[in-house]
Amino acid sequence: MAANYPLLVRDALVKALGIDPANRPLVKQATDMVSASARTQLHDLVVANPAIIGTTATVSLLAEGNIDSANKGQIDLTVEEANRKVKDQQLEWMKKLTETGAMAKQFNTGLFTYGASSRPEAAGIGVAALGSLYMMLIVLALALPIGVAASIYLEEFAPKNRLTDLIEVNINNLAAVPSIVYGLLGLSIFINFAGMPRSAAVVGGLVLTLMTLPTIIIATRAALKAVPPSIRSAALGLGASKMQTIFHHVLPLAMPGVLTGTIIGLAHALGETAPLLLIGMVAFVVDYPGSPMDPSTALPVQIYMWANEAERAFVRTDFGCDHDPLDLPRRHEPWRNPVAASL
């Protein structure tokens, strides 16, 4: 769909603001007020409904991030105009458009659906959330069964000897290993050695699985130990085999403890950033990953990346000044501008 979408926006603005179309600098200032994402927004609109071509429609477009910040009073207007992101002329237009109702504050639901973007108004957590979801599914599918099976073996079947003592000590130690070390391990084993793709949720999931396993094993073993021996005796005395005793009686009684451990482990994994940095999941991912093999990012990593952005709209306050905590990107009001687009 090769159409000149920015032109539509420009024409509409020129009309709404009453600017001379020949005055290039002025027109440029006006079009700068609308997010560059308007282009894709209009494109998507046309793709979704080709019949719209040739008609006049009213569409809401996002405002540019700095305009939004100015609108919320977050830009210091006492600064000299030349050093300011938002010019006096634009402020004047903002006032005018707000009065006519063409510009209004709205919640930008794109926060939940968009992916990464260099423009704060078009950035969202949708893509990162899907990456996190993939990883959690992988962790759940691997860490829970492996962790529970390992615990049952160690607690119920393994002989008590030097080797199992050593394994027990090591599992406890693994739970205390800094998470970034798991990132190094994942980088060298899964990516360098096994040749798995970088930035992929599958590698992230595997690394977080390794990280979560000790937590689940420790919790499960504690839960199995806590099952009263009288219940085991009762089952064994009735002629239940060891397997039947464990799976019919001991494990169901230990289940609440197992689930507590799993939830703690998963929550821990969900919030983990450091190991993901090392396996390349600090990626600028715009599109939803179609599978866990595709490049993706994760929620905490997304927040970490936003915190490093320069735009005012990505963070609420500068680091180190003011008391406001770091915030999610500020959302921006779309223009409810009757863009008389002749599509």
Next chain:
Amino acid sequence: MARSALFDVNLNVRENTVTALIGPSGCGKSTFLRTLNRMNDTIDSCRVTGKITLDDGDIYDPSIDVVELRARVGMVFQKPNPFPKSIYENVTYGPKIHGLARTKAELDGIVESSLQKAGLWNEVKDRLHESGTGLSGGQQQRLCIARAVAVSPEVILMDEPCSALDPIATAKVEELIHELRTNYTIVIVTHSMQQAARVSAAHRHVPPRQSRRGERYRQDVHQPG
């Protein structure tokens, strides 16, 4: 390293009688009882030597399936230990794992007859699907007896089954044991001479013995059918 809990034991247990074992604490009554259905196998460090026969078959023979043996020799423990499941499930668990019932009706029949034999039916017939752990101590112990009876064992071992119960519940359980002897061979451990006299036809005294260091845990228990 090995310390023997018991040695030189030789005992005949008669069919369809109640045999009571009395002795001071720690003299090895429980240990002896647990050799009879091989519950001591679950303790890694435990060794048993000698021979125990049930209907002329050595129960420690390697060809013996412990699961089958425990279905033939049931056990009731000192502290009532119902599963934290419904009364119905407590009784049906044994028959289910041993494949004794194929239909729901058969299971229902086993539940009723077992609870009848344990003298608990009238008290719980309206709340079979409530938790077994919600019963009183005496009822729980009778539920454990019903659970043991449900797999139709030949022998029932009872390790101080009344020690955690009040006198009234004790009387009920004693009466029950007395009645059960017509169908089952019962070996019971007790602390009280009176109880031994009340429930049993024969009672044996297990004398306290000095454990001899270095001596292997040894038993020579003969148990003809």
